[in-house]
Amino acid sequence: xxxxxxxxxxxxxxxxxxxxxxxxxxxxxxxxxxxxxxxxxxxxxxxxxxxxxxxxxxxxxxxxxxxxxxxxxxxxxxxxxxxxxxxxxxxxxxxxxxxxxxxxxxxxxxxxxxxxxxxxxxxxxxxxxxxxxxxxxxxxxxxxxxxxxxxxxxxxxxxxxxxxxxxxxxxxxxxxxxxxxxxxxxxxxxxxxxxxxxxxxxxxxxxxxxxxxxxxxxxxxxxxxxxxxxxxxxxxxxxxxxxxxxxxxxxxxxxxxxxxxxxxxxxxxxxxxxxxxxxxxxxxxxxxxxxxxxxxxxxxxxxxxxxxxxxxxxxxxxxxxxxxxxxxxxxxxxxxxxxxxxxxxxxxxxxxxxxxxxxxxxxxxxxxxxxxxxxxxxxxxxxxxxxxxxxxxxxxxxxxxxxxxxxxxxxxxxxxxxxxxxxxxxxxxxxxxxxxxxxxxxxxxxxxxxxxxxxxxxxxxxxxxxxxxxxxxxxxxxxxxxxxxxxxxxxxxxxxxxxxxxxxxxxxxxxxxxxxxxxxxxxxxxxxxxxxxxxxxxxxxxxxxxxxxxxxxxxxxxxxxxxxxxxxxxxxxxxxxxxxxxxxxxxxxxxxxxxxxxxxxxxxxxxxxxxxxxxxxxxxxxxxxxxxxxxxxxxxxxxxxxxxxxxxxxxxxxxxxxxxxxxxxxxxxxxxxxxxxxx
Numbered sequence: 182x183x184x185x186x187x188x189x190x191x192x193x194x195x196x197x198x199x200x201x202x203x204x205x206x207x208x209x210x211x212x213x214x215x216x217x218x219x220x221x222x223x224x225x226x227x228x229x230x231x232x233x234x235x236x237x238x239x240x241x242x243x244x245x246x247x248x249x250x251x252x253x254x255x256x257x258x259x260x261x262x263x264x265x266x267x268x269x270x271x272x273x274x275x276x277x278x279x280x281x282x283x284x285x286x287x288x289x290x291x292x293x294x295x296x297x298x299x300x301x302x303x304x305x306x307x308x309x310x311x312x313x314x315x316x317x318x319x320x321x322x323x324x325x326x327x328x329x330x331x332x333x334x335x336x337x338x339x340x341x342x343x344x345x346x347x348x349x350x351x352x353x354x355x356x357x358x359x360x361x362x363x364x365x366x367x368x369x370x371x372x373x374x375x376x377x378x379x380x381x382x383x384x385x386x387x388x389x390x391x392x393x394x395x396x397x398x399x400x401x402x403x404x405x406x407x408x409x410x411x412x413x414x415x416x417x418x419x420x421x422x423x424x425x426x427x428x429x430x431x432x433x434x435x436x437x438x439x440x441x442x443x444x445x446x447x448x449x450x451x452x453x454x455x456x457x458x459x460x461x462x463x464x465x466x467x468x469x470x471x472x473x474x475x476x477x478x479x480x481x482x483x484x485x486x487x488x489x490x491x492x493x494x495x496x497x498x499x500x501x502x503x504x505x506x507x508x509x510x511x512x513x514x515x516x517x518x519x520x521x522x523x524x525x526x527x528x529x530x531x532x533x534x535x536x537x538x539x540x541x542x543x544x545x546x547x548x549x550x551x552x553x554x555x556x557x558x559x560x561x562x563x564x565x566x567x568x569x570x571x572x573x574x575x576x577x578x579x580x581x582x583x584x585x586x587x588x589x590x591x592x593x594x595x596x597x598x599x600x601x602x603x604x605x606x607x608x609x610x611x612x613x614x615x616x617x618x619x620x621x622x623x624x625x626x627x628x629x630x631x632x633x634x635x636x637x638x639x640x641x642x643x644x645x646x647x648x649x650x651x652x653x654x655x656x657x658x659x660x661x662x663x664x665x666x667x668x669x670x671x672x673x674x675x676x677x678x679x680x681x682x683x684x685x686x687x688x689x690x691x692x693x694x695x696x697x698x699x700x701x702x703x704x705x706x707x708x709x710x711x712x713x714x715x716x717x718x719x720x721x722x723x724x725x726x727x728x729x730x731x732x733x734x735x736x737x738x739x740x741x742x743x744x745x746x747x748x749x750x751x752x753x754x755x756x757x758x759x760x761x762x763x764x765x766x767x768x769x770x771x772x773x774x775x776x777x778x779x780x781x782x783x784x785x786x787x788x789x790x791x792x793x794x795x796x797x798x799x800x801x802x803x804x805x806x807x808x809x810x811x812x813x814x815x816x817x818x819x820x821x822x823x824x825x826x827x828x829x830x831x832x833x834x835x836x837x838x839x840x841x842x843x844x845x846x847x848x849x850x851x852x853x854x855x856x857x858x859x860x
Contacts, residue, residue: 204578204579205236205532205578206527206532206533206534206574206575206577206578206581206582207236207237207273207505207532207533207534207535208234208235208236208237208523208533208534208535208567208570208571208574209230209235209236209237209238209239209272209533209534209535209536210230210235210238210239210535210536210537210538210539210552210553210567211238211239211240211242211507211508211535211536211537211538211539212226212230212238212239212240212538212539213240213244213538213539213540213542214240214259214260214263215244215247216540216542216543216544218259220262222558223262223263223266224266225558226539226540226554226558227266227267227270227272228270229554229560229564230270230272230539231270231271231272232568233564233567233568233571234568234571234572234575235272235567235571236271236272236273236571237272237273237274237275237341237533237535238267238272238273238274238275238535238539239274239275239277239344239507239508239535240260240263240274240275240276240277241260241276241277241278241279241330241344242277242279242344242347242446243277243279243281243282243309243347244277244279245279245280245281245282245283245284245326246284246285246286247260248260248279248326248330249284249326249329250284251286252286252287252290255329255333257333264276264334264337264339264340265339267339268337268338268339272339273339273340273341274337274339274340274341275341275342275343275344275444275505275507275535276330276334276340276342276343276344277343277344277345277346277347278326278327278330278331278343278344278345278346278430278434279326279347280323280326280327280346280430281309281310281312281314281323281346281347281349281352282306282309282310282311282312283306283312283319283322283323285306287318287319287322288306288312290318291316291318291319293313293316293318293357293359294312294313294316294318294319295311295313295355295357296311296312296313296352296353296354296355296357297313297355297356297357297358297360298353298356299356299401299402299403299404300403301356303357304353308546309351309352309546310348310351310352310353311352311353312352313355313357313359313360314352314422314423314426315355315360315363315419315422315425315426316355316359320426320429323426323430324429324430324433327430327433327434328433328437331343331433331434331437331438332437335437335438335441336438340438340441341442342441342442342443342444342468342469342505343434343438343441343442343443343444344443344444344445344446344471344507345427345430345431345434345443345444345445345467346427346430346445346446347445347446348446348447348448348451348473349423349427349445349447349448349449349454349456350423350447350448350449350450350451350453350454350455350456350458351448351451351453351454352451352453352454353453353454354419354453354454356399356401360399361397361398361399363418363422364397364399364415364418365394365395365397367418367421368394368397368414368418369394371414375391375392375393375394378391378394378397379391381410381414381679381681382408382410382411382414382679383408383410383679383681386408387408389408399415400412400414400415401415409600409603409676409680410679410680410681412599412680413596413599413600413648413679413680414679416455416599417457417596417599419454419456420456420457420595423454423456424456424457424460424461427461428460428461428464428466431443431461431466431467432466435466442468442469443466443467443468443469444467444468444469444470444471444505444507445467445470445471445472445507446471446472446473446507446508447461447467447470447471447472447496448472448473449496450495450609455595455598455599456595457595458496458498458595459498459593459595459630459633462496462497462498462499462500462630463498463499463630463633465500468502469502469503469504469505469532470496470497470498470500470502470504470505471496471504471505471506471507471533472492472493472496472506472507472508473492473506473507473508473509473537474489474492474493474506474508474509474510474522474526474531474534475489475508475510476488476489476510476518476522476525477510477514478510478512478513478514478515478518479515479518480515480516480517480518480521480852481823481852483821486521486522486525486821487613487616487617487620488613489522489525489526490525490526490528490529490616490620491612491613491616491617491620493506493526493529493530493531494529494591494616494626494627494628495593495609495612495628497529497530497627497628498627498628498629498630499627499628499629499634501584501585503530503531503532503533503582504529504530504531504532504533504582505531505532505533505535506526506531506533506534506535507533507535508535508536508537509522509523509526509534509535509536509537510522510536510537511536511537511538511551511552511553511563511567512537512550512551513551514563516562516566517566517852518852519536519563519566519567519570520566520569520570520573520854521819521821521852521853521854523570523574524807524817524819524854525807525819525821527581527582527583527809527817528583528623528807528808528809528817528819529583529585530582530583530584530585531582532581532582534567534570534574536552536553536563536567537552538550538552538553539552539553539554540552540553540554540555540556540558541554541555541556543556551563553567573838573854576837576838576856577817577837577838577856580811580812580815580856581811583809583811583817585625585627586625586797587624587625587626587627587638588625588638588639588640588794588796588797589619589624589625589626589627589638589639589640589641589642589796590626590627590628590629590634590636590638590640590641590642591612591615591616591626591627591628591629591642591644592612592629592630592631592641592642592643592644592646593608593609593612593628593629593630594608594630594631594646594647594648594653596647596648596678596680597645597646597647597648600647600648600676600680601645601647601672604645604647604672605735605736606645606671606672606735606777607645608644608645608646608647608672611644611645611670611672611777611778612628612644612645612778614644614777614778614779614780614783615642615644615778615783617780618780618783618784618787621804622787622791622798622799623798623799623800623802623806623807623808623809624791624796624797624798624799629641631646631653631656631657632650632652632653632656634656636656636660636665638665639665639666639794639795639796640665640666640667640668640790640794640796641657641660641665641666641667641668642667642668642669643657643667643668643669643670643673644670644673644777644778645670645671645672645673645777645778646669646673646674647672647673647674647675647676648675648676648677648678648680649673649674649675649676649677649683649688649689649690649691650677650678651690654674654689654690654691657691657694658691658694658766660769661694661766661767661769661770661771662766662767662768662769663767663768663769664767664768664769665769666769666770666771666772666790666794667694667769667770667771667772668772668773668774668786668790669688669691669695669771669772669773669774670773670774670776670777670778671702671736671737671738671774671775671776671777672777673688674687674688674689674690674691675687675688675689676689677689686698686699687699687700688773691771692743693766694764694766694771695745695762695764695766695771695772695773696742696743696744696745696762696764696765696766696771697740697741697742697743697745697762697764697773698740698741698743699738699739699740699741699773699775700739700740700741701738701739702736702737702738702739703736703737703739704735704736705718705719705720705721705733705734705735705736705737706718706719706735708754708755709721709753709754711754711755712753712754712755713753713754713755714753716753718733719733719734719735720733720753721733721734721737721751721753721754722751722752722753723749723750723751723752723760723761723776723782724749724750724752724757725748725749725761725782725785725786726748726749726785726789728785729752730781730782730785731781732776732779732781732782733779734776734777734779737751737758737760737775737776738760738775738776739758739775740758740759740760740762740773740775741759742759742762744764745762745763745764745771745773746762746763746764747759747761747762748761748762748763748772748786749761749782759775760774760775760776761773761774761775761782761786772786774786800816800818801829802818802826802828802829803826803827803828804822805820805821805822805824805826806818806819806820806821806822806826806828806849807819807821813859814858814859815837815856815857815858815859816856816857816859817854817855817856818849818854818855818856818857819849819853819854819855820849820850820851820852820853820854820855821852822851822852823851823852824851825848825849825850825851826848826849827846827847827848828846828847828848828849828855829846830843830845830846830847830857831845832844832845832859832860833845833860834847834857834858834859834860835857835858835860836855836856836857837856837857837858838854838855838856839855843857
């Protein structure tokens with residue numbers, strides 16, 4: 182067979198395999214056989230999984246030294262048997278390439294892998310993820326481990342996917358001398374000359390000019406953070422190191438197993454080592470984006486559900502592949518809350534509910550974290566709830582995973598998130614507030630990285646996108662000029678790529694598109710001394726479209742219209758201040774809100790825009806009901822409230838979940854799902 186025929190044959194098999202996997206809903210658990218290699222116990226566990234209808238397990242994470250207990254000496258025999266038993270039981274395996282944490286023997290051999298804290302203290306790896314992942318020796322051994330493990334298991338029939346790392350954004354940043362030296366190399370590549378570096382870092386301020394690159398220090402000293410320009414560059418450097426290391430692992434595993442799916446638990450937004458996940462998300466190399474779905478323990482309070490759904494969107498970006506929740510809540514979740522969350526996740530393209538964890542753990546930091554079976558291995562109520570999910574998902578899986586059809590995009594910017602740590606409103610919180618509006622409307626929405634996106638949407642929202650570069654600005658400008666509508670909130674277009682405040686008219690690089698000048702900002706608490714309504718603190722009233730809206734903010738932008746029409750004013754202070762403006766630019770519209778994203782203010786504005794732009798609305802349901810039109814004839818509902826909800830329906834329909842017929846309207850019980858077929 183020629184090389185071309187082999188290539189096309191491999192591509193066909195891979196595409197066919199992806200399509201085949203897409204017709205399944207996976208329900209299962211995270212399993213840790215390294216905790217007890219007793220073969221009879223493992224057999225018993227697998228029998229329980231099979232009896233529950235599980236069709237997937239995730240194994241191997243955080244277990245490097247279980248496979249390589251000492252340098253270069255691998256022990257796969259025990260795990261080969263587990264893989265074979267899973268295959269015999271009809272359970273597919275996600276095998277994590279556990280490249281973090283590094284084994285103690287590797288730390289002992291190369292102490293440079295140890296994390297150094299901002300005080301300069303070298304820390305013993307007492308906890309997970311205490312590895313300097315940028316260290317060349319760490320990467321060398323991690324890549325060797327990934328190579329060996331993926332080669333060994335690439336053709337095992339139980340294998341469904343390899344997992345690439347775990348929670349890559351978690352773990353402390355190292356402030357060691359070797360980190361500083363790598364940072365200097367990164368800076369030399371970016372800036373070439375010291376003069377360029379000094380200009381970008383505004384080093385004339387406070388006498389911090391650098392004469393040569395060797396004088397560069399890390400921008401954190403103990404509890405003291407350095408100037409904003411240096412902080413942003415350092416976090417970009419750390420992010421680049423994480424991505425470089427992940428791409429090395431991805432490429433190695435893909436080379437060894439080209440027809441195997443790749444997934445991860447991509448908690449990139451951990452506050453410890455928050456990094457830019459967009460390069461991976463847009464690369465297409467992670468064939469199944471994945472993350473943990475943790476909405477909290479409550480059945481009634483949906484706050485955590487909003488956050489967990491947002492977690493899917495912020496990892497998926499614009500990928501059209503199914504999403505995998507490679508971890509899913511169990512713990513002390515109130516009865517039926519896991520099932521409720523499982524159905525909610527389906528509405529965001531999820532294909533997998535993989536419970537964390539199988540057994541309540543005996544030792545380590547999670548020894549009291551409860552799983553589906555108790556410490557003695559006996560199933561508890563969560564096991565039976567997952568069993569119910571597996572049974573119900575089997576009835577509906579041929580209609581899933583759901584394919585999102587978004588006409589609205591939310592812009593996320595990694596540098597804006599980093600710089601917003603210094604603001605009273607963090608970028609990601611503004612994005613979440615905007616996301617919640619579409620969650621409530623049962624509308625699909627995509628997270629986008631503007632620099633990488635084609636922006637094929639009707640509405641683009643920029644929630645506190647503080648860092649504005651020329652490429653991003655041009656894409657926004659072209660989007661509006663060609664007929665798109667953009668909404669931008671305050672804290673946007675404040676600083677350039679070096680994290681220096683624009684010395685030009687704000688919003689930087691875009692003031693003409695929005696037809697305004699943002700001159701400064703005022704503190705609401707101080708200005709309320711002049712309130713005509715005797716408001717206190719950060720409370721303000723905004724008039725929009727004839728409606729008085731009560732909201733709050735620590736500050737507001739002072740806006741001077743320069744061609745833009747004023748749509749809304751702050752009316753509670755000493756005079757009316759323009760706060761919402763709209764400007765026609767080319768064929769499109771640019772709307773500016775001089776406050777951070779607030780649901781009370783966004784809601785009426787979005788209603789107007791959805792109608793004006795003919796954006797596809799979600800199914801007609803009462804408040805408190807999630808719903809998606811899965812295809813022409815099938816609708817998924819979930820009542821997330823604690824009261825029965827009547828669903829408006831014309832004509833006859835059939836419940837696939839409960840095998841009963843409806844004529845006209847029907848009622849869904851509190852916190853219950855329904856999946857119907859239209860007749």
